[in-house]
Amino acid sequence: MTQAVSSPEEFRGACDAARARGHRVGLVPTMGALHEGHLALVRAAKERAAFVVVSIFVNPTQFGPNEDFAKYPRDLAGDVEKLGLARADLVFAPDRKAMYPDGEETRVHVGALAASLCGPFRPGHFEGVATVVTKLFALTGASVAVFGKKDYQQLAILRRVARDLFLPVEVVGHPIVREADGLAMSSRNAYLTAEERKKALALSRGLASATRAFDAGERRAAVLRGLARTEVDAISTSVDYVDVTTPDGLVPFADDAVVGDRALLAIACRVGTTRLIDNVILGEDPAPSP
Ligand code: PAF
Numbered sequence: 001m002t003q004a005v006s007s008p009e010e011f012r013g014a015c016d017a018a019r020a021r022g023h024r025v026g027l028v029p030t031m032g033a034l035h036e037g038h039l040a041l042v043r044a045a046k047e048r049a050a051f052v053v054v055s056i057f058v059n060p061t062q063f064g065p066n067e068d069f070a071k072y073p074r075d076l077a078g079d080v081e082k083l084g085l086a087r088a089d090l091v092f093a094p095d096r097k098a099m100y101p102d103g104e105e106t107r108v109h110v111g112a113l114a115a116s117l118c119g120p121f122r123p124g125h126f127e128g129v130a131t132v133v134t135k136l137f138a139l140t141g142a143s144v145a146v147f148g149k150k151d152y153q154q155l156a157i158l159r160r161v162a163r164d165l166f167l168p169v170e171v172v173g174h175p176i177v178r179e180a181d182g183l184a185m186s187s188r189n190a191y192l193t194a195e196e197r198k199k200a201l202a203l204s205r206g207l208a209s210a211t212r213a214f215d216a217g218e219r220r221a222a223v224l225r226g227l228a229r230t231e232v233d234a235i236s237t238s239v240d241y242v243d244v245t246t247p248d249g250l251v252p253f254a255d256d257a258v259v260g261d262r263a264l265l266a267i268a269c270r271v272g273t274t275r276l277i278d279n280v281i282l283g284e285d286p287a288p289s290p
Contacts, residue, residue: 001084002083002087002088002089002090003091004076004080004090004092004093005090005091005092005093006092006093006094006095007094007098008094008098008099011053011090011092011094011139011140012139014053015051015053015139015140015141015142018050018051018089023049023050023051024048024050024051024143024144025049025051025052025140025142025143026046026048026049026051026053026142026145027054027055027140027142027145027169028041028045028054028055028088028145029054029055029057029132029136029145029147030054030055030057030079031057031058031059031072031187032056032057032058032073032074032075032076032079032093032187033072033075033187033190034075034078034079034082034083035177035187035189036185037148037150037176037177037184037185038148039083040174040177041146041147041148042054042083042146043086044146044172044174045145045146045172046087048143048144048146048170048172049142049143049144051090052090053088053089054083054088054090054091054092055092055093056076056091056092056093057092057094057099057132058072058074059099059128059132060100060128061100061107061124061128061132062124062125062128062129062132063125063128064122064124064125067122068188068191072187076093079091080093092139099132099135106131107127107128107131108127108130108134108161108165109127109130110126110127110130110157110160110161111160112249113126113153113156113157113249113250114126114153115250116153116243116245117153117241117243117245117250117266117268118153118240119153121240121241121268126153126154126157129154129157129158130158130161133145133158134167137169141168142169143168143169143170144170145158145169145170145171146172146173146174147172147174148173148174148177149173149174149176149279150184150186150277150278150279152264152266152279152281153250153266155171155173156248156250175285176278176279176285176288178288181201181204181290182204182289183197183200184277184278184288186276186277188274188275189276191272191274192272192274193272196271196272196274199235199271200271202231202235203231203232203267203278204278204288205231206228206229206230206231206232206242206267207228207265207267207279207280207287207288208287208288208289209228209287210225210227210228210265210280210282211265211280211282211285211286211287212287213227214263214283215287219259220258221253221255221256221258222255222256224263224265224282225242225243225255225265228242228265228267232267235271236269236270236271237269237270237272237273238269238270239267239268239269240268240269240270240275241266241267241268242265242266242267242269243264243266244259244264244282245263245264246260246263246264247263247264247284259282260283261283262281262284263281263282263283264279264282265279265280266279267279
């Protein structure tokens with residue numbers, strides 16, 4: 001049974017003690033409602049660190065006023081059980097007051113990496129993510145932290161935060177874990193009705209179609225984007241973006257541009273009322289199957 005603690009002091013003490021025993025600390029930050037994608041992050045952390053800690057915290061500062069903070073799925077007991085089976089060493093499940101005590105006011109400002117993709121649609125989101133993850137880096141003193149590539153922009157921003165603030169943590173990105181039919185795993189998939197779940201396959205189908213075109217030599221940004229967009233337009237309630245960007249700076253390619261050897265193709269749209277995201281790195285990732 002994996003132990004769960006809720007106080008930051010206790011959490012920091014357990015991480016300090018592990019380091020004093022000569023162990024590297026590995027961190028997997030989550031918001032809970034864990035699925036196989038999260039457990040893959042834990043396994044990846046276990047390969048890199050002897051003492052792996054998983055935080056479960058639905059972080060209020062990364063949700064906008066009209067987003068799903070209140071209804072975000074929560075299942076602490078189920079999560080702790082899954083983390084026991086995945087052999088996580090410690091779970092940190094603080095409450096809001098513990099992470100944001102009265103009077104706290106410091107935020108980690110993020111720059112141009114937040115200007116594209118989800119940034120304009122979720123004002124303040126990445127500042128909230130960067131702030132809470134920096135707190136977790138500080139509490140754990142982790143040598144390595146593992147994040148899923150489904151939140152590709154988040155990963156890019158957190159890498160930059162670690163680099164810019166000289167934080168002694170290696171930020172590792174883990175490939176997207178998909179269901180057998182191609183749907184990217186997400187805690188928010190739990191919101192989908194059976195019919196919406198079928199419609200949601202348009203995201204991975206659109207990415208697959210663009211990936212196949214890229215692999216066959218297509219480099220026109222508008223064509224690659226269009227292939228994904230056609231699939232997504234057919235099923236979405238609304239589309240925030242289907243964008244092709246540079247893979248590191250996340251700068252969108254103009255319609256008349258030609259992409260290089262690698263490019264990010266990313267989607268955010270609503271299926272019913274659920275906002276879903278997905279992406280591929282063209283030139284690097286295989287086409288999502290089937
Ligand atoms: O990816 C998530 O679940 C969250 O954004 C994270 C990294 C745990 C920060 O709250």
